[in-house]
Amino acid sequence: MSVKLYYFDARGICDPIRMILTYGGIEFDEIRAPVDTFPPNLPTEIKSKCRWGQVPMVEFDGKSLNQSLAITRYFAKKANLVPQDIYEAALCDEYVDAVRDLMAPWYVAVMENDEQKKQEKIDEARKATKTRFLDVFESIVKLNDGKHLVGKSLTWADIYLAYIIQHFEILLGVNIASEHPTLKTLSENVLNEPNIKKWIDRRPKTKY
Numbered sequence: 001m002s003v004k005l006y007y008f009d010a011r012g013i014c015d016p017i018r019m020i021l022t023y024g025g026i027e028f029d030e031i032r033a034p035v036d037t038f039p040p041n042l043p044t045e046i047k048s049k050c051r052w053g054q055v056p057m058v059e060f061d062g063k064s065l066n067q068s069l070a071i072t073r074y075f076a077k078k079a080n081l082v083p084q085d086i087y088e089a090a091l092c093d094e095y096v097d098a099v100r101d102l103m104a105p106w107y108v109a110v111m112e113n114d115e116q117k118k119q120e121k122i123d124e125a126r127k128a129t130k131t132r133f134l135d136v137f138e139s140i141v142k143l144n145d146g147k148h149l150v151g152k153s154l155t156w157a158d159i160y161l162a163y164i165i166q167h168f169e170i171l172l173g174v175n176i177a178s179e180h181p182t183l184k185t186l187s188e189n190v191l192n193e194p195n196i197k198k199w200i201d202r203r204p205k206t207k208y
């Protein structure tokens with residue numbers, strides 16, 4: 001399988017795809033558009049290839065796939081990171097959707113350029129996400145096996161959550177799971193999984 005992955009020169013919503021491809025031993029080539037502004041502009045030659053005018057997009061076997069979660073889930077299936085049981089698979093979908101909802105207030109802080117206001121936005125994001133998302137995720141993992149969100153082995157939902165915790169730590173210098181020891185451990189375990197670590201060690205060091 002030869003995979004061509006289009007995105008910006010950034011981690012963004014694409015790095016979980018790269019982590020899962022590496023975890024699954026699926027080789028991929030990347031087309032990385034430059035990030036000169038934030039938010040960045042997608043060059044027309046890439047935009048025109050994408051069904052919805054946005055990246056990430058992948059091409060393989062003469063086909064293309066768009067929308068980050070569809071792509072992430074597709075390669076997660078290939079890499080055996082989606083449970084066979086359809087309820088457990090749907091729980092993974094639910095948790096990934098919740099991680100995406102959790103991201104919104106943190107991105108407000110990322111977009112703020114004034115340092116004092118950024119700190120206020122970080123505090124607001126902490127308040128907005130603590131009880132609604134992070135406490136809930138913490139108790140889901142505790143009530144499960146203490147190590148995973150779903151079942152007893154790694155799924156793409158664990159990878160998504162761990163990735164987002166790390167992403168905002170890099171972007172904002174804050175550990176969004178600092179008050180959630182179980183999530184902190186889950187995240188460290190996922191990011192230290194040897195094949196996932198392989199990607200983290202080799203990925204370009206980008207701001208976003």
Ligand SMILES: N[C@@H](CCC(=O)N[C@@H](CS)C(=O)NCC(=O)O)C(=O)O
Pocket residue numbers: 012013040041042047053054055056066067068069
């Ligand atoms: N729902 C889409 C959102 C994709 C998206 O927002 N892509 C941004 C980069 S993170 C993009 O292509 N921006 C350039 C543009 O819209 O021209 C997904 O999850 O893939």
